[in-house]
Amino acid sequence: MWPGTQDWGSWLTSVSVSAHPEADEKASTNPVLQAQGLVREYGSVIAVDEIDLSLARGEFLTIFGPNGAGKTSLLALLAGALRPSRGQVWLRGEPLDFGEVEWRRRIGVLSHQSFLYGHLSAEENLRFYGQLFGLSDVDNVVRDKLQHLGLQERAASLVRDLSHGMRQRLALARALLHDPDIVLLDEPYTGLDPSAALVLQGVLSDLRDGRRTVVMVTHNLSEGVALATTVAIMNRGRFVWQGKRAELGDDFGQFYHSVIEGHG
Amino acid sequence: MSSKKILLTGTVLAMIGLIWLGAVYWMSFFWVSTEVTQGIAQRIMYVHVPAAWTSFLAFGLAALFSAVYLWLRDERLDRAAVSAAEGGMVFATIMLTTGPLWGKIAWGTYWTWEPRLTLTLLLWFIFLGYFLVRSSTENPEKGKRHAAVVAIVGALDIPFIHLSVIWFRSLHPEPVVIKAEGPTLPGDMLTTLLMSLGAFTVLFLGLFLLRYSLENLRSELDTRSRHASV
Amino acid sequence: MRNYLKQIGTILWKDLLVEFRTRERLITMGAFVVLVAILFNYATDWVRVSPEDIASGLIWMTIMFAGLLGVGRTFHLEAENGAFQGILLSPVPKDAIFLAKALANFVFLYIVALLVVAVFMFFFGLEVGSNFGMLTIVIGLGVLAFVALGTLFTAVSTGTRMGDTLLPVLIFPLLAPVVIYGTTATSQFLAGRPVTEAEGSIRMLAAFVLMAFFLGWWLFRFVVED
Numbered sequence: 257m258w259p260g261t262q263d264w265g266s267w268l269t270s271v272s273v274s275a276h277p278e279a280d281e282k283a284s285t286n287p288v289l290q291a292q293g294l295v296r297e298y299g300s301v302i303a304v305d306e307i308d309l310s311l312a313r314g315e316f317l318t319i320f321g322p323n324g325a326g327k328t329s330l331l332a333l334l335a336g337a338l339r340p341s342r343g344q345v346w347l348r349g350e351p352l353d354f355g356e357v358e359w360r361r362r363i364g365v366l367s368h369q370s371f372l373y374g375h376l377s378a379e380e381n382l383r384f385y386g387q388l389f390g391l392s393d394v395d396n397v398v399r400d401k402l403q404h405l406g407l408q409e410r411a412a413s414l415v416r417d418l419s420h421g422m423r424q425r426l427a428l429a430r431a432l433l434h435d436p437d438i439v440l441l442d443e444p445y446t447g448l449d450p451s452a453a454l455v456l457q458g459v460l461s462d463l464r465d466g467r468r469t470v471v472m473v474t475h476n477l478s479e480g481v482a483l484a485t486t487v488a489i490m491n492r493g494r495f496v497w498q499g500k501r502a503e504l505g506d507d508f509g510q511f512y513h514s515v516i517e518g519h520g
Numbered sequence: 521m522s523s524k525k526i527l528l529t530g531t532v533l534a535m536i537g538l539i540w541l542g543a544v545y546w547m548s549f550f551w552v553s554t555e556v557t558q559g560i561a562q563r564i565m566y567v568h569v570p571a572a573w574t575s576f577l578a579f580g581l582a583a584l585f586s587a588v589y590l591w592l593r594d595e596r597l598d599r600a601a602v603s604a605a606e607g608g609m610v611f612a613t614i615m616l617t618t619g620p621l622w623g624k625i626a627w628g629t630y631w632t633w634e635p636r637l638t639l640t641l642l643l644w645f646i647f648l649g650y651f652l653v654r655s656s657t658e659n660p661e662k663g664k665r666h667a668a669v670v671a672i673v674g675a676l677d678i679p680f681i682h683l684s685v686i687w688f689r690s691l692h693p694e695p696v697v698i699k700a701e702g703p704t705l706p707g708d709m710l711t712t713l714l715m716s717l718g719a720f721t722v723l724f725l726g727l728f729l730l731r732y733s734l735e736n737l738r739s740e741l742d743t744r745s746r747h748a749s750v
Numbered sequence: 751m752r753n754y755l756k757q758i759g760t761i762l763w764k765d766l767l768v769e770f771r772t773r774e775r776l777i778t779m780g781a782f783v784v785l786v787a788i789l790f791n792y793a794t795d796w797v798r799v800s801p802e803d804i805a806s807g808l809i810w811m812t813i814m815f816a817g818l819l820g821v822g823r824t825f826h827l828e829a830e831n832g833a834f835q836g837i838l839l840s841p842v843p844k845d846a847i848f849l850a851k852a853l854a855n856f857v858f859l860y861i862v863a864l865l866v867v868a869v870f871m872f873f874f875g876l877e878v879g880s881n882f883g884m885l886t887i888v889i890g891l892g893v894l895a896f897v898a899l900g901t902l903f904t905a906v907s908t909g910t911r912m913g914d915t916l917l918p919v920l921i922f923p924l925l926a927p928v929v930i931y932g933t934t935a936t937s938q939f940l941a942g943r944p945v946t947e948a949e950g951s952i953r954m955l956a957a958f959v960l961m962a963f964f965l966g967w968w969l970f971r972f973v974v975e976d
Contacts, residue, residue: 299660300746337839339976354975357841365839369832373764375771387760388840390753415831430836590972642923649920656910662976666906669969670920673899676965677924680958684927687950691934 286349288313288469289334289438293343296329303329305493306343311486313437314466318480319473320512321490327473328368328442330490334471335365335440347438361389364436366444370427374416378407378426381415382433389434401429406455421452428459439463441472445479453479481508489515523736530729537723544716552712561625564618566712570720571615572640576678578608578724579643582650583675586668595739598664601671602654603731607724609647615640633692635685642681646674757842761850766857768827775823779816779862786812787869801874806937809870810929813863813889814896814922820862821855821900822907822914844971848901852966855897863889881939884948888939891955892932898962899924905973931955 289311296304303326311317321327332338334345336352336359345352347359372381379398386394402408405425410418418426428444444460445453460483463470474480481487487504489497489512497515505511548566555562582604589597619637620630631637650670657663705713769775790808828834837847867889870876878885899921907916932955935948 335839337835357843360839360841363839367832367835369835371833371836372831373768373827373833374830375768376764380767384760384764385836385840388757388837388842390756390841590969642926645919645923649916649923652912652916652919653906653910656912656916657906658909658911659976662909665972665975666909669902669906669972672969673902673924673965676961677927680927680954680961681923684930684954688930688934 287311287346288315288348289471290346290349291334291343292346294330294333294340294345295342296326296333296338297341302493304333304340307493307495309488309495309498311469311471313469314464314485316464316470316472316483316485317488318484318486319471319488319490320475320477320480321473322516325490326493327490331365331367331440331442331471331473335363336360337365361434362436363438363440364431364434366428366431366439366441368442368446370415370423371430372415372423372427375414377412377414378402378418378422379411381426382429385430386433391434397433401433405429405459420447421449424448425452425455428456432459432463437468439468439470441470441474443474444472445474445476457483477509477512491516523733526729526736527733530726530733532726533722534726534730537719537726540715540719540722544712544719547712547715552708553706555709558626561622564622564625566716568615568618568622569713570716571611571618572636573717574720574724575608575612575615575640575643577721578604578611578728579647579671579678580675581728582608583671586671589668590665590672596736598668599735599739600728600732601668603728603735605647605650605671606731607727609644609651610727611720611724612640612644612647616644633685633689635682635689638685639678639682643674643678646670646677650674754843754846758846758850758853761837761842761847762853765827765850765854769854769858775820775858776861779820779858780865782816782819783812783862783866784869786815787866787873791873801870801876802937802940805870805874805876805940806933809866809889809936810892810933812866812870813859813893814925814929816862816866817859817893817896817900818914818918820858821897821904822917824851824855824901824904825908838974844974845967847974848966848970849963852897852901852963855901856894859893859897860890863893876940877942878940879942881942881945884945884952885936885939888932888935888948888952888955891952891959892928894959895928895955895962896921896925898959898966902966902970902973905970927958928955931958 287310289309291307291309294304294307295302305326307330309317319327319330329338333340336345336354339354347362350359352359371385373384376384379402382398382401383394386398391397399408399411402411405428407422407425407429410422415423415426424444424447428441431439431441441460444456448456457479460470460472464483464485470483472480472483481501481504484501486498486500488495496518544566548563552563552566554560582601585597585601585604588594589601616637619634619640623632624630650667653670654663654667657666787808790812794804825834828837838844864886867878867885871878900917903917903920904914907914907920910916931951935951935955938948938951
């Protein structure tokens with residue numbers, strides 16, 4: 257452990273490498289993202305009502321549910337954007353500490369809103385967030401991400417001049433810029449035309465690399481199930497069905513509607 | 521302390537305070553000597569000055585409760601803060617109404633930019649800000665926190681305001697010297713003033729506890745109605 | 751620490767960049783200043799007072815009103831696409847966000863404040879002479895105090911039903927000492943008095959600025975959480 261005959265440089269890098277999730281074998285069996293008894297109230301409205309979940313590394317959870325089911329609030333709780341009224345969220349076994357900021361590096365969020373600045377270019381937006389996240393070699397990372405999402409042509413265009421589909425892709429680029437190991441996506445398919453949806457599908461499939469844990473909320477039944485390793489159906493703040501993708505039959509659409517009607 | 525105890529203590533203190541205040545009124549009207557230059561009107565001082573003192577005490581308490589509330593997040597601290605603030609605003613209003621009355625009767629002008637009066641007026645507006653923020657924030661939970669911030673900033677600003685208005689006065693002396701007392705306060709006036717101070721403080725504490733138990737009941741009602749509607 | 755400063759710098763630079771691209775705030779605040787000076791001219795009985803008598807006060811009040819316009823916009827820029835949420839979800843401490851926002855507001859308001867002085871000098875023939883340096887420092891301190899409290903309380907007032915109209919109610923009582931010490935020192939400098947006479951005011955102003963920034967740095971996190 258101690259340097260001894262090794263030089264400090266390689267000792268430091270070996271320490272930091274073993275702290276990196278990829279090399280940590282033990283962590284792959286322990287849950288990466290957990291919630292227990294999660295409740296969020298807004299006055300008398302209970303948006304999230306006793307949610308429990310536990311995700312291991314590499315899992316992809318897709319959450320389906322009607323509007324007003326509380327999916328967005330749940331995602332916000334998992335992202336540490338909201339404090340729970342009751343219950344707890346754990347990140348790698350540690351409860352979320354709102355007094356700390358470092359754990360936010362591991363989470364990437366794609367929300368309903370793009371988090372982008374209209375008067376800055378695509379590149380400037382990414383560079384801004386790259387610097388906030390303390391990325392080294394920001395310029396290269398930004399360039400790669402723009403390329404990855406097919407936006408390199410419009411790098412210098414102001415965001416207000418981009419189409420909705422491109423803005424959505426840029427927002428996703430922003431969410432993934434700092435290589436987070438937990439990715440939270442809130443209805444990423446909304447308003448995308450077929451070609452943009454295809455790009456999105458490709459990017460999301462890449463996220464299933466065994467290293468990352470993803471939670472996605474979507475109305476898109478077919479795509480959502482195709483990407484998932486586990487599925488949950490949410491209604492009125494609760495998970496009315498939760499299980500592995502393998503448990504589902506062929507016609508998810510029918511299954512989904514029967515579940516919702518059953519609990520309607 | 522159980523809620524029954526608080527209610528009881530509050531009622532008792534308020535009663536004592538009122539009786540004490542009655543005694544003070546008697547003293548100010550019948551016992552204490554009349555001041556030479558201002559005549560009878562000067563007796564307003566026995567209400568005016570303690571009211572000011574009490575409002576500042578109240579605000580200090582509100583700010584203290586607010587700070588601890590932000591730290592511990594115990595709802596009771598917020599309820600204590602708002603109870604203290606309400607009492608404080610009432611006493612500040614008393615000070616601000618008796619002041620101009622006194623000024624008009626004794627010296628012919630309603631308002632002089634007397635440091636104490638100005639300070640209390642600004643304090644009154646800080647109270648106002650506290651209540652406006654607490655009641656008009658879209659998210660009530662946030663509103664409590666934001667109001668706590670208002671109270672804390674206000675409390676730390678008050679010393680600056682105090683120093684600056686006194687300093688301003690020294691640069692711009694008014695022709696009328698509003699000295700409630702002379703260079704030294706004669707014995708019986710001092711006694712009456714201190715008695716009044718005591719009465720006001722006890723009365724405030726009683727009202728504070730009563731208001732606090734009311735706030736407790738309100739939130740209890742709130743919680744129950746919320747669970748009933750589910 | 752270096753990281754902290756870098757994060758502040760990043761947000762500050764972004765604010766300045768966006769602002770200078772749109773120029774909205776600067777133009778409206780600048781126009782406001784000139785128009786207010788014009789109205790003040792017509793609102794004043796120049797038979798009874800000379801410019802030197804009231805210039806200091808008018809300058810400071812104009813800066814305060816312009817400040818209200820400007821500081822209220824602090825978070826509007828972020829509200830457009832929810833970008834502020836993006837910053838809150840990043841590993842930037844809330845107090846760093848406060849410092850960045852306050853400093854950005856300082857840049858804009860200070861430019862406008864210097865414009866106010868220039869406009870009043872132009873319209874009312876005021877002379878400043880050798881004390882111009884000290885004058886800019888006093889005004890700088892006043893603006894710092896304003897943006898510290900303004901940035902903190904804009905975040906509060908934005909969450910209320912009254913919105914930005916609540917902001918002056920919240921910060922004007924608190925800024926009374928700033929106006930008192932600031933205008934006193936400014937009149938002294940405009941009258942060509944030696945710097946030593948204004949030392950007390952400047953020291954109090956500086957103390958106030960430190961307190962205001964400390965409070966904003968400490969309390970901002972409680973305002974933006976959730």
